[in-house]
Amino acid sequence: MADIHLGGWREDTLREIGIKTFEKAIDISIQENVDFIIVSGDFFDSSNPTIEVMVKAAKKLYELKLNEIPVYVIEGSHDFSPTGRTILKVFQEAGLLKRVTAGEEIDDRLLLKGTVDEKTKIKIYGISGTRRSLEKADYSRLDRDALENQEGDKIFLFHSAIEELKSGNLYQMESIPISFLPKGFLYYAGGHIHEKGEYELGEYKNVVFPGALFPNNLDELLNFKGGGFYLVEYKNEIINKKYTPIIIAPVILLDIHLDGIHPINIEEKVRDVSDKNNLKDSIVILKFKGKIEGKLSDINFKKINSYLENKGALLIKRDTRDIKTNEFREIKNSSFTKEKLEEDVIVRHKDQIKIKECQTEIVSFVKAFMTILSKEKKEGEKKDDYTKVVLSESIVYLSKNNLLEELDETNST
Amino acid sequence: MDIVGKIVSGDFSGIIIRQKTGVDIELGELLVARENNGYFILQVFDISYGSQIPERIRSLAAGLKLEEVSNLSFLDSELSNFILIILKPILFVTPNRYHLPKKLPKFFSAVERIREEDLSFLEKPNRPLYFGKIRSGSRVLDIDVFLRGDDVITHHMLISASTGKGKSNLVKVLTYNLLNETYSGLLVIDPHDEYYGRTKKGLKDHPNARNKIVYFSTNPPPGASTLILDLKTIKPWHLTGIVTLTEAQIECIYLFYNRDKENWIENIVLAEREEGVSAVTLDVLKRKFNNVFGVSSEDGRISFRSSLFSNNSGVTTIKNVVDNLENGKTVIIDTSKLGGEVELLIGGIFAEGIFSRYRDLSSKGYLQNKPCVSIIIEEAPRVLGKDVLDKGANIFGTIAREGRKFRVGLVAITQLPSLIPKEILANMNTKIIMGTEMSNERSALIESSPQDISEESRNIASLDIGEALLTSTFSKLAIPLKIPLFEDIFKVDKKVVKDKTTFRGVDLE
Numbered sequence: 001m002a003d004i005h006l007g008g009w010r011e012d013t014l015r016e017i018g019i020k021t022f023e024k025a026i027d028i029s030i031q032e033n034v035d036f037i038i039v040s041g042d043f044f045d046s047s048n049p050t051i052e053v054m055v056k057a058a059k060k061l062y063e064l065k066l067n068e069i070p071v072y073v074i075e076g077s078h079d080f081s082p083t084g085r086t087i088l089k090v091f092q093e094a095g096l097l098k099r100v101t102a103g104e105e106i107d108d109r110l111l112l113k114g115t116v117d118e119k120t121k122i123k124i125y126g127i128s129g130t131r132r133s134l135e136k137a138d139y140s141r142l143d144r145d146a147l148e149n150q151e152g153d154k155i156f157l158f159h160s161a162i163e164e165l166k167s168g169n170l171y172q173m174e175s176i177p178i179s180f181l182p183k184g185f186l187y188y189a190g191g192h193i194h195e196k197g198e199y200e201l202g203e204y205k206n207v208v209f210p211g212a213l214f215p216n217n218l219d220e221l222l223n224f225k226g227g228g229f230y231l232v233e234y235k236n237e238i239i240n241k242k243y244t245p246i247i248i249a250p251v252i253l254l255d256i257h258l259d260g261i262h263p264i265n266i267e268e269k270v271r272d273v274s275d276k277n278n279l280k281d282s283i284v285i286l287k288f289k290g291k292i293e294g295k296l297s298d299i300n301f302k303k304i305n306s307y308l309e310n311k312g313a314l315l316i317k318r319d320t321r322d323i324k325t326n327e328f329r330e331i332k333n334s335s336f337t338k339e340k341l342e343e344d345v346i347v348r349h350k351d352q353i354k355i356k357e358c359q360t361e362i363v364s365f366v367k368a369f370m371t372i373l374s375k376e377k378k379e380g381e382k383k384d385d386y387t388k389v390v391l392s393e394s395i396v397y398l399s400k401n402n403l404l405e406e407l408d409e410t411n412s413t
Numbered sequence: 414m415d416i417v418g419k420i421v422s423g424d425f426s427g428i429i430i431r432q433k434t435g436v437d438i439e440l441g442e443l444l445v446a447r448e449n450n451g452y453f454i455l456q457v458f459d460i461s462y463g464s465q466i467p468e469r470i471r472s473l474a475a476g477l478k479l480e481e482v483s484n485l486s487f488l489d490s491e492l493s494n495f496i497l498i499i500l501k502p503i504l505f506v507t508p509n510r511y512h513l514p515k516k517l518p519k520f521f522s523a524v525e526r527i528r529e530e531d532l533s534f535l536e537k538p539n540r541p542l543y544f545g546k547i548r549s550g551s552r553v554l555d556i557d558v559f560l561r562g563d564d565v566i567t568h569h570m571l572i573s574a575s576t577g578k579g580k581s582n583l584v585k586v587l588t589y590n591l592l593n594e595t596y597s598g599l600l601v602i603d604p605h606d607e608y609y610g611r612t613k614k615g616l617k618d619h620p621n622a623r624n625k626i627v628y629f630s631t632n633p634p635p636g637a638s639t640l641i642l643d644l645k646t647i648k649p650w651h652l653t654g655i656v657t658l659t660e661a662q663i664e665c666i667y668l669f670y671n672r673d674k675e676n677w678i679e680n681i682v683l684a685e686r687e688e689g690v691s692a693v694t695l696d697v698l699k700r701k702f703n704n705v706f707g708v709s710s711e712d713g714r715i716s717f718r719s720s721l722f723s724n725n726s727g728v729t730t731i732k733n734v735v736d737n738l739e740n741g742k743t744v745i746i747d748t749s750k751l752g753g754e755v756e757l758l759i760g761g762i763f764a765e766g767i768f769s770r771y772r773d774l775s776s777k778g779y780l781q782n783k784p785c786v787s788i789i790i791e792e793a794p795r796v797l798g799k800d801v802l803d804k805g806a807n808i809f810g811t812i813a814r815e816g817r818k819f820r821v822g823l824v825a826i827t828q829l830p831s832l833i834p835k836e837i838l839a840n841m842n843t844k845i846i847m848g849t850e851m852s853n854e855r856s857a858l859i860e861s862s863p864q865d866i867s868e869e870s871r872n873i874a875s876l877d878i879g880e881a882l883l884t885s886t887f888s889k890l891a892i893p894l895k896i897p898l899f900e901d902i903f904k905v906d907k908k909v910v911k912d913k914t915t916f917r918g919v920d921l922e
Contacts, residue, residue, distance in 0.1 A: 102920035128918035135918035
């Protein structure tokens with residue numbers, strides 16, 4: 001399994017459903033008498049979850065321990081901490097799980113040590129995911145030959161999107177090419193991508209993303225309705241993968257079309273739509289679409305919620321992104337990536353920027369200069385050192401563009 | 414002064430000098446004739462014998478030497494017999510400017526070998542594209558040749574040479590130096606997998622390679638991207654002019670595409686019968702798709718024979734390549750494991766991707782801020798040949814004709830430029846001509862050259878490995894070049910100092 005995100009969600013109900021989903025997954029695993037469990041990152045939603053969440057997780061992990069089912073994990077972008085202080089380390093010290101990311105640096109190469117599952121003798125290796133996919137550096141130095149030459153059955157845990165396997169809607173997501181992974185492993189247990197998928201690419205067989213155990217945001221609730229994990233059986237050199245969905249509370253999507261409806265009549269419309277469904281113990285998502293005659297605040301959401309709660313809904317979420325009112329003007333822009341919007345803004349304002357003798361075209365200049373100025377402070381880097389680096393890079397760039405003199409003239413401070 | 418001869422006769426089409434005894438002058442060599450207000454740069458295009466002794470006497474003397482023992486020799490032999498050099502005036506240089514000559518040097522002017530300082534007026538332009546060093550005959554001068562890169566790239570280039578004359582080395586040198594610049598993206602369709610440098614030195618060894626090079630291969634080394642395309646990303650027009658199709662087959666394709674959208678290939682392969690399409694057409698298409706995409710139907714499900722196409726991987730490959738090009742990166746596509754038709758299809762898909770993207774950006778007014786893009790195609794007549802284009806236009810032909818407007822240019826590499834239609838050849842505004850023995854190929858090049866190089870035919874035939882003649886709309890003269898050896902770059906370049914890696918996703922012991 002992967003992307004459990006224990007402790008995620010602001011709403012207590014959803015957070016609780018997330019925890020229950022995890023508990024059920026563990027119960028199924030014990031019932032199925034699995035040899036071991038692997039979690040490919042983001043076990044927790046943060047590296048420092050609340051006591052309540054830790055207690056519940058510890059309880060289930062202890063149950064696994066009593067049943068002699070080891071748990072092998074890596075950190076993910078959410079529960080990773082650059083300081084190394086993560087709850088997973090605490091749980092490891094308590095013998096509740098095993099992190100499989102041990103490694104050694106030899107001649108600038110990264111040699112993974114991994115771990116061997118005592119019962120099955122399967123070797124398990126992994127590299128944690130980090131914020132902004134900084135784990136790329138680990139992969140670029142990874143001693144793949146050493147891993148590929150290891151004999152026996154091997155599993156690799158990773159928490160990164162794979163470039164070749166990304167779906168179109170994840171196009172902008174940072175990713176690594178699959179060639180960064182060692183070849184010839186029995187199974188590649190992936191995390192980070194919350195959508196499930198099974199792949200085979202050249203010498204990489206059984207590349208599996210189980211997706212999130214429970215959706216982690218509204219869009220995921222809308223798109224996936226739920227989550228699950230894989231029960232994998234390996235017998236006579238054949239792998240059988242069985243996806244096991246877990247539904248604690250069904251997700252019911254109610255599409256409410258608003259075109260031509262006045263806000264005071266929306267409640268009635270919701271009633272009409274919801275009465276066709278059994279909402280008991282379900283997560284209801286109201287997806288509103290269309291243009292209303294009035295303001296968004298004219299809709300009595302409180303009353304709508306109360307009606308649905310009376311029908312037994314456990315939780316009501318609403319998606320109002322597709323409601324159009326006269327309050328808002330449509331943004332005429334087809335390029336909705338951050339970079340393109342940024343570029344559009346620069347292009348629109350470029351005529352206001354006058355830089356004499358600049359060697360670079362204005363838009364490129366502004367973009368390049370912004371990149372220098374938006375450089376982030378590295379871990380452990382002193383503030384003074386960081387300031388010096390940004391300053392010196394700026395000076396180099398400005399002088400390359402013959403702009404230092406101009407700065408002196410225009411900005412005597 | 415290194416005087417090598419004196420002007421003795423001639424006209425604008427050929428100035429004749431008498432070569433000084435003991436001096437060797439070569440075809441293609443650059444010479445200088447100085448005047449009060451400037452100097453002429455002249456180039457040797459022919460060499461012949463001259464003598465003051467009548468031919469009848471010379472023949473007799475030679476006979477006596479050959480047939481009988483004779484100590485016979487000419488009086489003042491060095492004065493009587495000499496070498497005549499025929500020169501073409503190519504430039505007149507004054508302290509302020511240089512231009513094509515409109516007058517002849519003075520009669521009896523002394524002619525010297527060119528010195529490096531005589532070419533100091535050749536400056537490095539903004540957005541430079543490096544070609545090599547100036548060559549005078551076989552002597553290499555320490556003068557780097559640059560032209561303004563974005564002009565050259567968007568107006569297309571042609572690289573022509575016989576086998577073994579150094580085309581690959583030239584392309585490596587051009588692309589390596591382009592990695593220093595940010596003004597251009599570069600798509601390299603590499604059928605021999607020779608540019609990235611998988612097993613030896615290559616573009617991957619450039620100090621900027623980490624940020625500038627993206628390498629796609631069906632068998633990628635660690636860190637490189639897998640060349641794999643989801644069938645859903647293939648459009649019917651990607652096949653146009655690359656895969657031979659009858660009208661009935663094209664109609665069938667569009668029938669499926671209009672109805673099934675992105676699933677058109679899969680549905681054709683899986684279709685048993687289709688109303689309005691003959692069984693023969695459908696079967697032939699399936700066979701063609703099996704050849705091109707490696708797909709077939711097995712028990713009612715699509716089966717993939719090759720790893721190049723898939724139905725769940727490589728969804729973002731085309732976008733990825735196009736985005737990288739738009740960001741000024743060099744994208745190398747290793748097509749060495751692909752068959753000819755598939756290789757061209759893959760190249761065509763990416764070329765169409767960037768061309769469409771740039772055409773779209775142009776219509777929105779955003780193109781001016783984008784780097785230009787160059788597409789390198791080997792054995793260009795496969796897509797730009799007369800016979801190929803007669804069968805139907807393809808994306809490369811479209812780029813050759815319209816690419817300039819959208820800042821997309823071709824670098825067409827070929828041994829056989831005569832196979833490319835004249836109008837496309839003339840559109841290649843920069844030509845790098847390397848040794849070419851076949852006279853019809855030389856003629857095609859000379860006729861379409863931006864400069865008058867009609868006298869260069871013999872010179873082109875005699876160009877040695879790594880020697881070239883650069884003719885361009887963006888240069889005032891045809892420049893003789895010596896392309897440095899790619900491997901030599903690494904003897905000069907400083908060693909790249911690798912950053913110390915901070916490992917984050919692992920627990921170091």
